[in-house]
Amino acid sequence: MTDTANLQPRRLNRPTFGALGRFAYQQPVGAASFVVIVVMLLAGILAPWVSPYDALAVDYGALLSPPSLDHLAGTDAFGRDVFSRIIHGARTAMIIGLSSAFLGCTGGAILGAASAFFGGRVDAAIQRFVDILLAFPLVVLALVVVAILGRNPVFGIDISLIFAIAIPIVPQVSRVIRAAALTVQAMPYIDAARTAGYSNSRIILRHMAPNLVTPYLIMLTAYIAQAILLEATLSFLGLGVAEPTPAWGLMLSGNAQDFFLTAPWLVIFPGIAISLAVIAFNLFGDALRDYLDPRLKQ
């Protein structure tokens, strides 16, 4: 027997603050983008209290006024404070982005896992369906769903819009989760569970699902970014969020286009908000991937 002291793990020269601290230490960019995400979430939740003006308040005394100390990002053609509308827009973007990414990724994950687990005819049927959905360009599929569902506002949030953004995500996520599930399924412990006579649902929930959580979480953060971008795009096209709800994409459409030469702040600030949100979720997703699954690191 050798000296047991040698078998002790070497003391590592790095701070230890638990998982969160380790993440921040290993992935500084990811941590920074996480801070941006938290700020945006807080802005969305606390919008009515933190924004300097009412986002819907029209002020005919200050139409199209440039950025100043009174109006940090200027005002629009109705005299509405652009900065306040951006803060309220964070609420719209976060609600729609998070819910549609969650819906799309969960739907895709269930479809992908089912496809891999049942195999055979079920797999073939699901994969043909996924093929069909993948033949649509992203924006086109979202627009087709918009055309089909119309508008169904519930508490000021358009349920159809959430579906229009979620459905194009489903086939893409299902492909990735299916591949991951097939790998898990080839593992000996799944055979062991089958031999032990466990039920399908027990194998899926207790043995497969925990191994699919990592790819699922990585996809989820990446697709939140996509969902925010798609929401902005649809709103910009006039087929997403409807006036007067403040939404970043919507702020870039309509009269912003008529006045943007004289009032460029109408275009610049909402665009920065969209870009910042999408970049933050993208970088956080990348960092999460590298942290949770170092094998996937590029």
Next chain:
Amino acid sequence: MTGYIARRLLMMIPTLLGVAILTFFMLRVVPGDVVQVKLMADGGMVSPEAIEAERVRLGLDHSLTVQFLDWMRGIFTLDFGNSMWTGRPVAAEIASRFLVTFQAALMATIIAVFIAVPLGTVSALYRGTVLDYVVRVITIGGLALPSFWIGMLVLLCLLRYAHWLPPISYISPTEDPWGNFTQMIWPSMVVGYRFSAVLARLIRSSLLDVLNEDYIRTARAKGVPARTVIWLHALKNALLPAVTVVGLEFAFLIGGLVVTEQVFNLNGVGKLFIQAVEHHDFTMIQGLVMMFAVIYVLANLIVDLIYAAIDPRIRYR
């Protein structure tokens, strides 16, 4: 090879049929058709008789199955029906706008390839250096900045500093090549930037994979000049996966230029699609969706054929 192509073409039929069935029936499931949008757009009152008469004229009074079979029968004779909004044939409406979109997609693809290949190569070769980070910032920007926003900023700069406004109508490349070029170059660059970001990231990771291969080490060990190793051994293999992405992205651009066409006021198929969605113009939506789907599956086939042609390891099965 002919057999392979024939088999692939046959395999497209179920997918395309699925797309057709899905769009056709889903569009008609929900109440609110083109007649309501068309006749009540002004908010005026229209008699139920007039609505019914218009529905009969458009064939919307038949059962769904009959409507679907009519539409299918038309497709096999390449007749996609008439637009429910303008009354003109769908095929003619699409054809008159296709060239604009096609040209923009083609130019964007060329621009993307010219940007992405050097960027991806440089960031892989100088991995972990400042150069790599600069490329990373550029590509993340391309993925995250909304293309309509970049488009608007480009327009803003053009208006402010060059006093140039995009022309209202499409300038044909045969009539005025320079006018056509100046009209199309800006939207193509905006789209090409986003496209190049996707491509550059792919090329970077694929080149990094290839550089780890044994044959690269062998080539270096036997004294092949570094330049030859990179150009002849590494890049040639690393660019193979890029072919797939270029082909499929190009196919998606035909349908995905919706936003850019809106910003730059190009009268392409994307704009037509938006109008069709706004007007609940079922036949037009169906026609366009079918066209996008056909282009996508064909692009898939062409990509696979090119792949097999340039990579001798791949055989037709």
